[in-house]
Amino acid sequence: MNETQLKSIYRFGGWISLVVAVGFFLVGVLVAIDPAERLRGDTIYRAFAEQPTIPLAWRYIFVAIGILSVAVINALSRYVRRPGDEDWEGIVQFCTLTALAGTILSALDWMREIIGISLLAEAHVAGNLAAIAALKMDAHLSFDPHFLWKFGLLGFFYLLISLLAWRNHSLPRGLTAWGVLTGALLNLAMVFGITDTVIPIGEGQIAAMQIPAAIGGSICGPVFHCWLGLLLIRAGGGLSAQSAARQDPVHVH
Numbered sequence: 441m442n443e444t445q446l447k448s449i450y451r452f453g454g455w456i457s458l459v460v461a462v463g464f465f466l467v468g469v470l471v472a473i474d475p476a477e478r479l480r481g482d483t484i485y486r487a488f489a490e491q492p493t494i495p496l497a498w499r500y501i502f503v504a505i506g507i508l509s510v511a512v513i514n515a516l517s518r519y520v521r522r523p524g525d526e527d528w529e530g531i532v533q534f535c536t537l538t539a540l541a542g543t544i545l546s547a548l549d550w551m552r553e554i555i556g557i558s559l560l561a562e563a564h565v566a567g568n569l570a571a572i573a574a575l576k577m578d579a580h581l582s583f584d585p586h587f588l589w590k591f592g593l594l595g596f597f598y599l600l601i602s603l604l605a606w607r608n609h610s611l612p613r614g615l616t617a618w619g620v621l622t623g624a625l626l627n628l629a630m631v632f633g634i635t636d637t638v639i640p641i642g643e644g645q646i647a648a649m650q651i652p653a654a655i656g657g658s659i660c661g662p663v664f665h666c667w668l669g670l671l672l673i674r675a676g677g678g679l680s681a682q683s684a685a686r687q688d689p690v691h692v693h
Contacts, residue, residue, distance in 0.1 A: 464495075470494055591653070
């Protein structure tokens with residue numbers, strides 16, 4: 441891969457990373473003020489029917505983040521590689537491909553939730569009990585019910601890439617630390633999702649998965665992607681012949 445191509449990948453991935461950072465921040469704000477998120481049971485759907493703008497907005501942002509993250513994953517996985525890292529190439533390619541699949545699956549699953557919750561809200565307003573029962577049953581058939589792809593494999597990518605960057609000094613230490621923390625929180629959310637762990641609060645309870653997911657999405661995500669975006673943009677603008685050595689690994693034919 442030549443220098444011009446790498447510049448384009450870094451610059452595009454960098455700008456998209458900044459957009460993703462803003463998206464995560466907006467999701468955190470919108471979820472916090474979403475009245476439906478403070479409700480439980482069927483009242484959620486009635487609240488959604490009355491005020492759909494906010495709950496739809498943050499879900500659509502998640503769809504956009506899932507699609508746009510493809511560019512960030514591509515740029516980051518290329519940027520951290522250095523000559524001498526070829527022994528990591530097999531696992532790096534594996535976790536990069538699974539992360540790409542995970543982020544696309546995340547976009548599809550959020551789109552599916554938008555359709556499902558919209559139909560449930562309409563059914564509750566109409567009092568269509570048969571439709572409500574059918575839609576609730578269908579809601580359990582998620583593409584990724586235990587968050588293995590959306591959180592686990594995506595978190596594994598951030599963990600591995602950050603560890604590789606730590607090893608070869610291709611990213612600032614602070615950024616690699618944020619990457620490790622982000623990856624760890626995503627994997628913790630996956631574990632809580634698989635085990636269906638809940639935390640009692642007063643007379644109710646919340647899913648334990650929501651805590652690391654919220655911290656990772658509202659705090660770690662914006663910081664990591666903003667820092668990474670600026671770094672990639674700078675790298676794309678000032679790539680030298682020496683830094684063009686960050687090329688695709690040599691493949692044996």
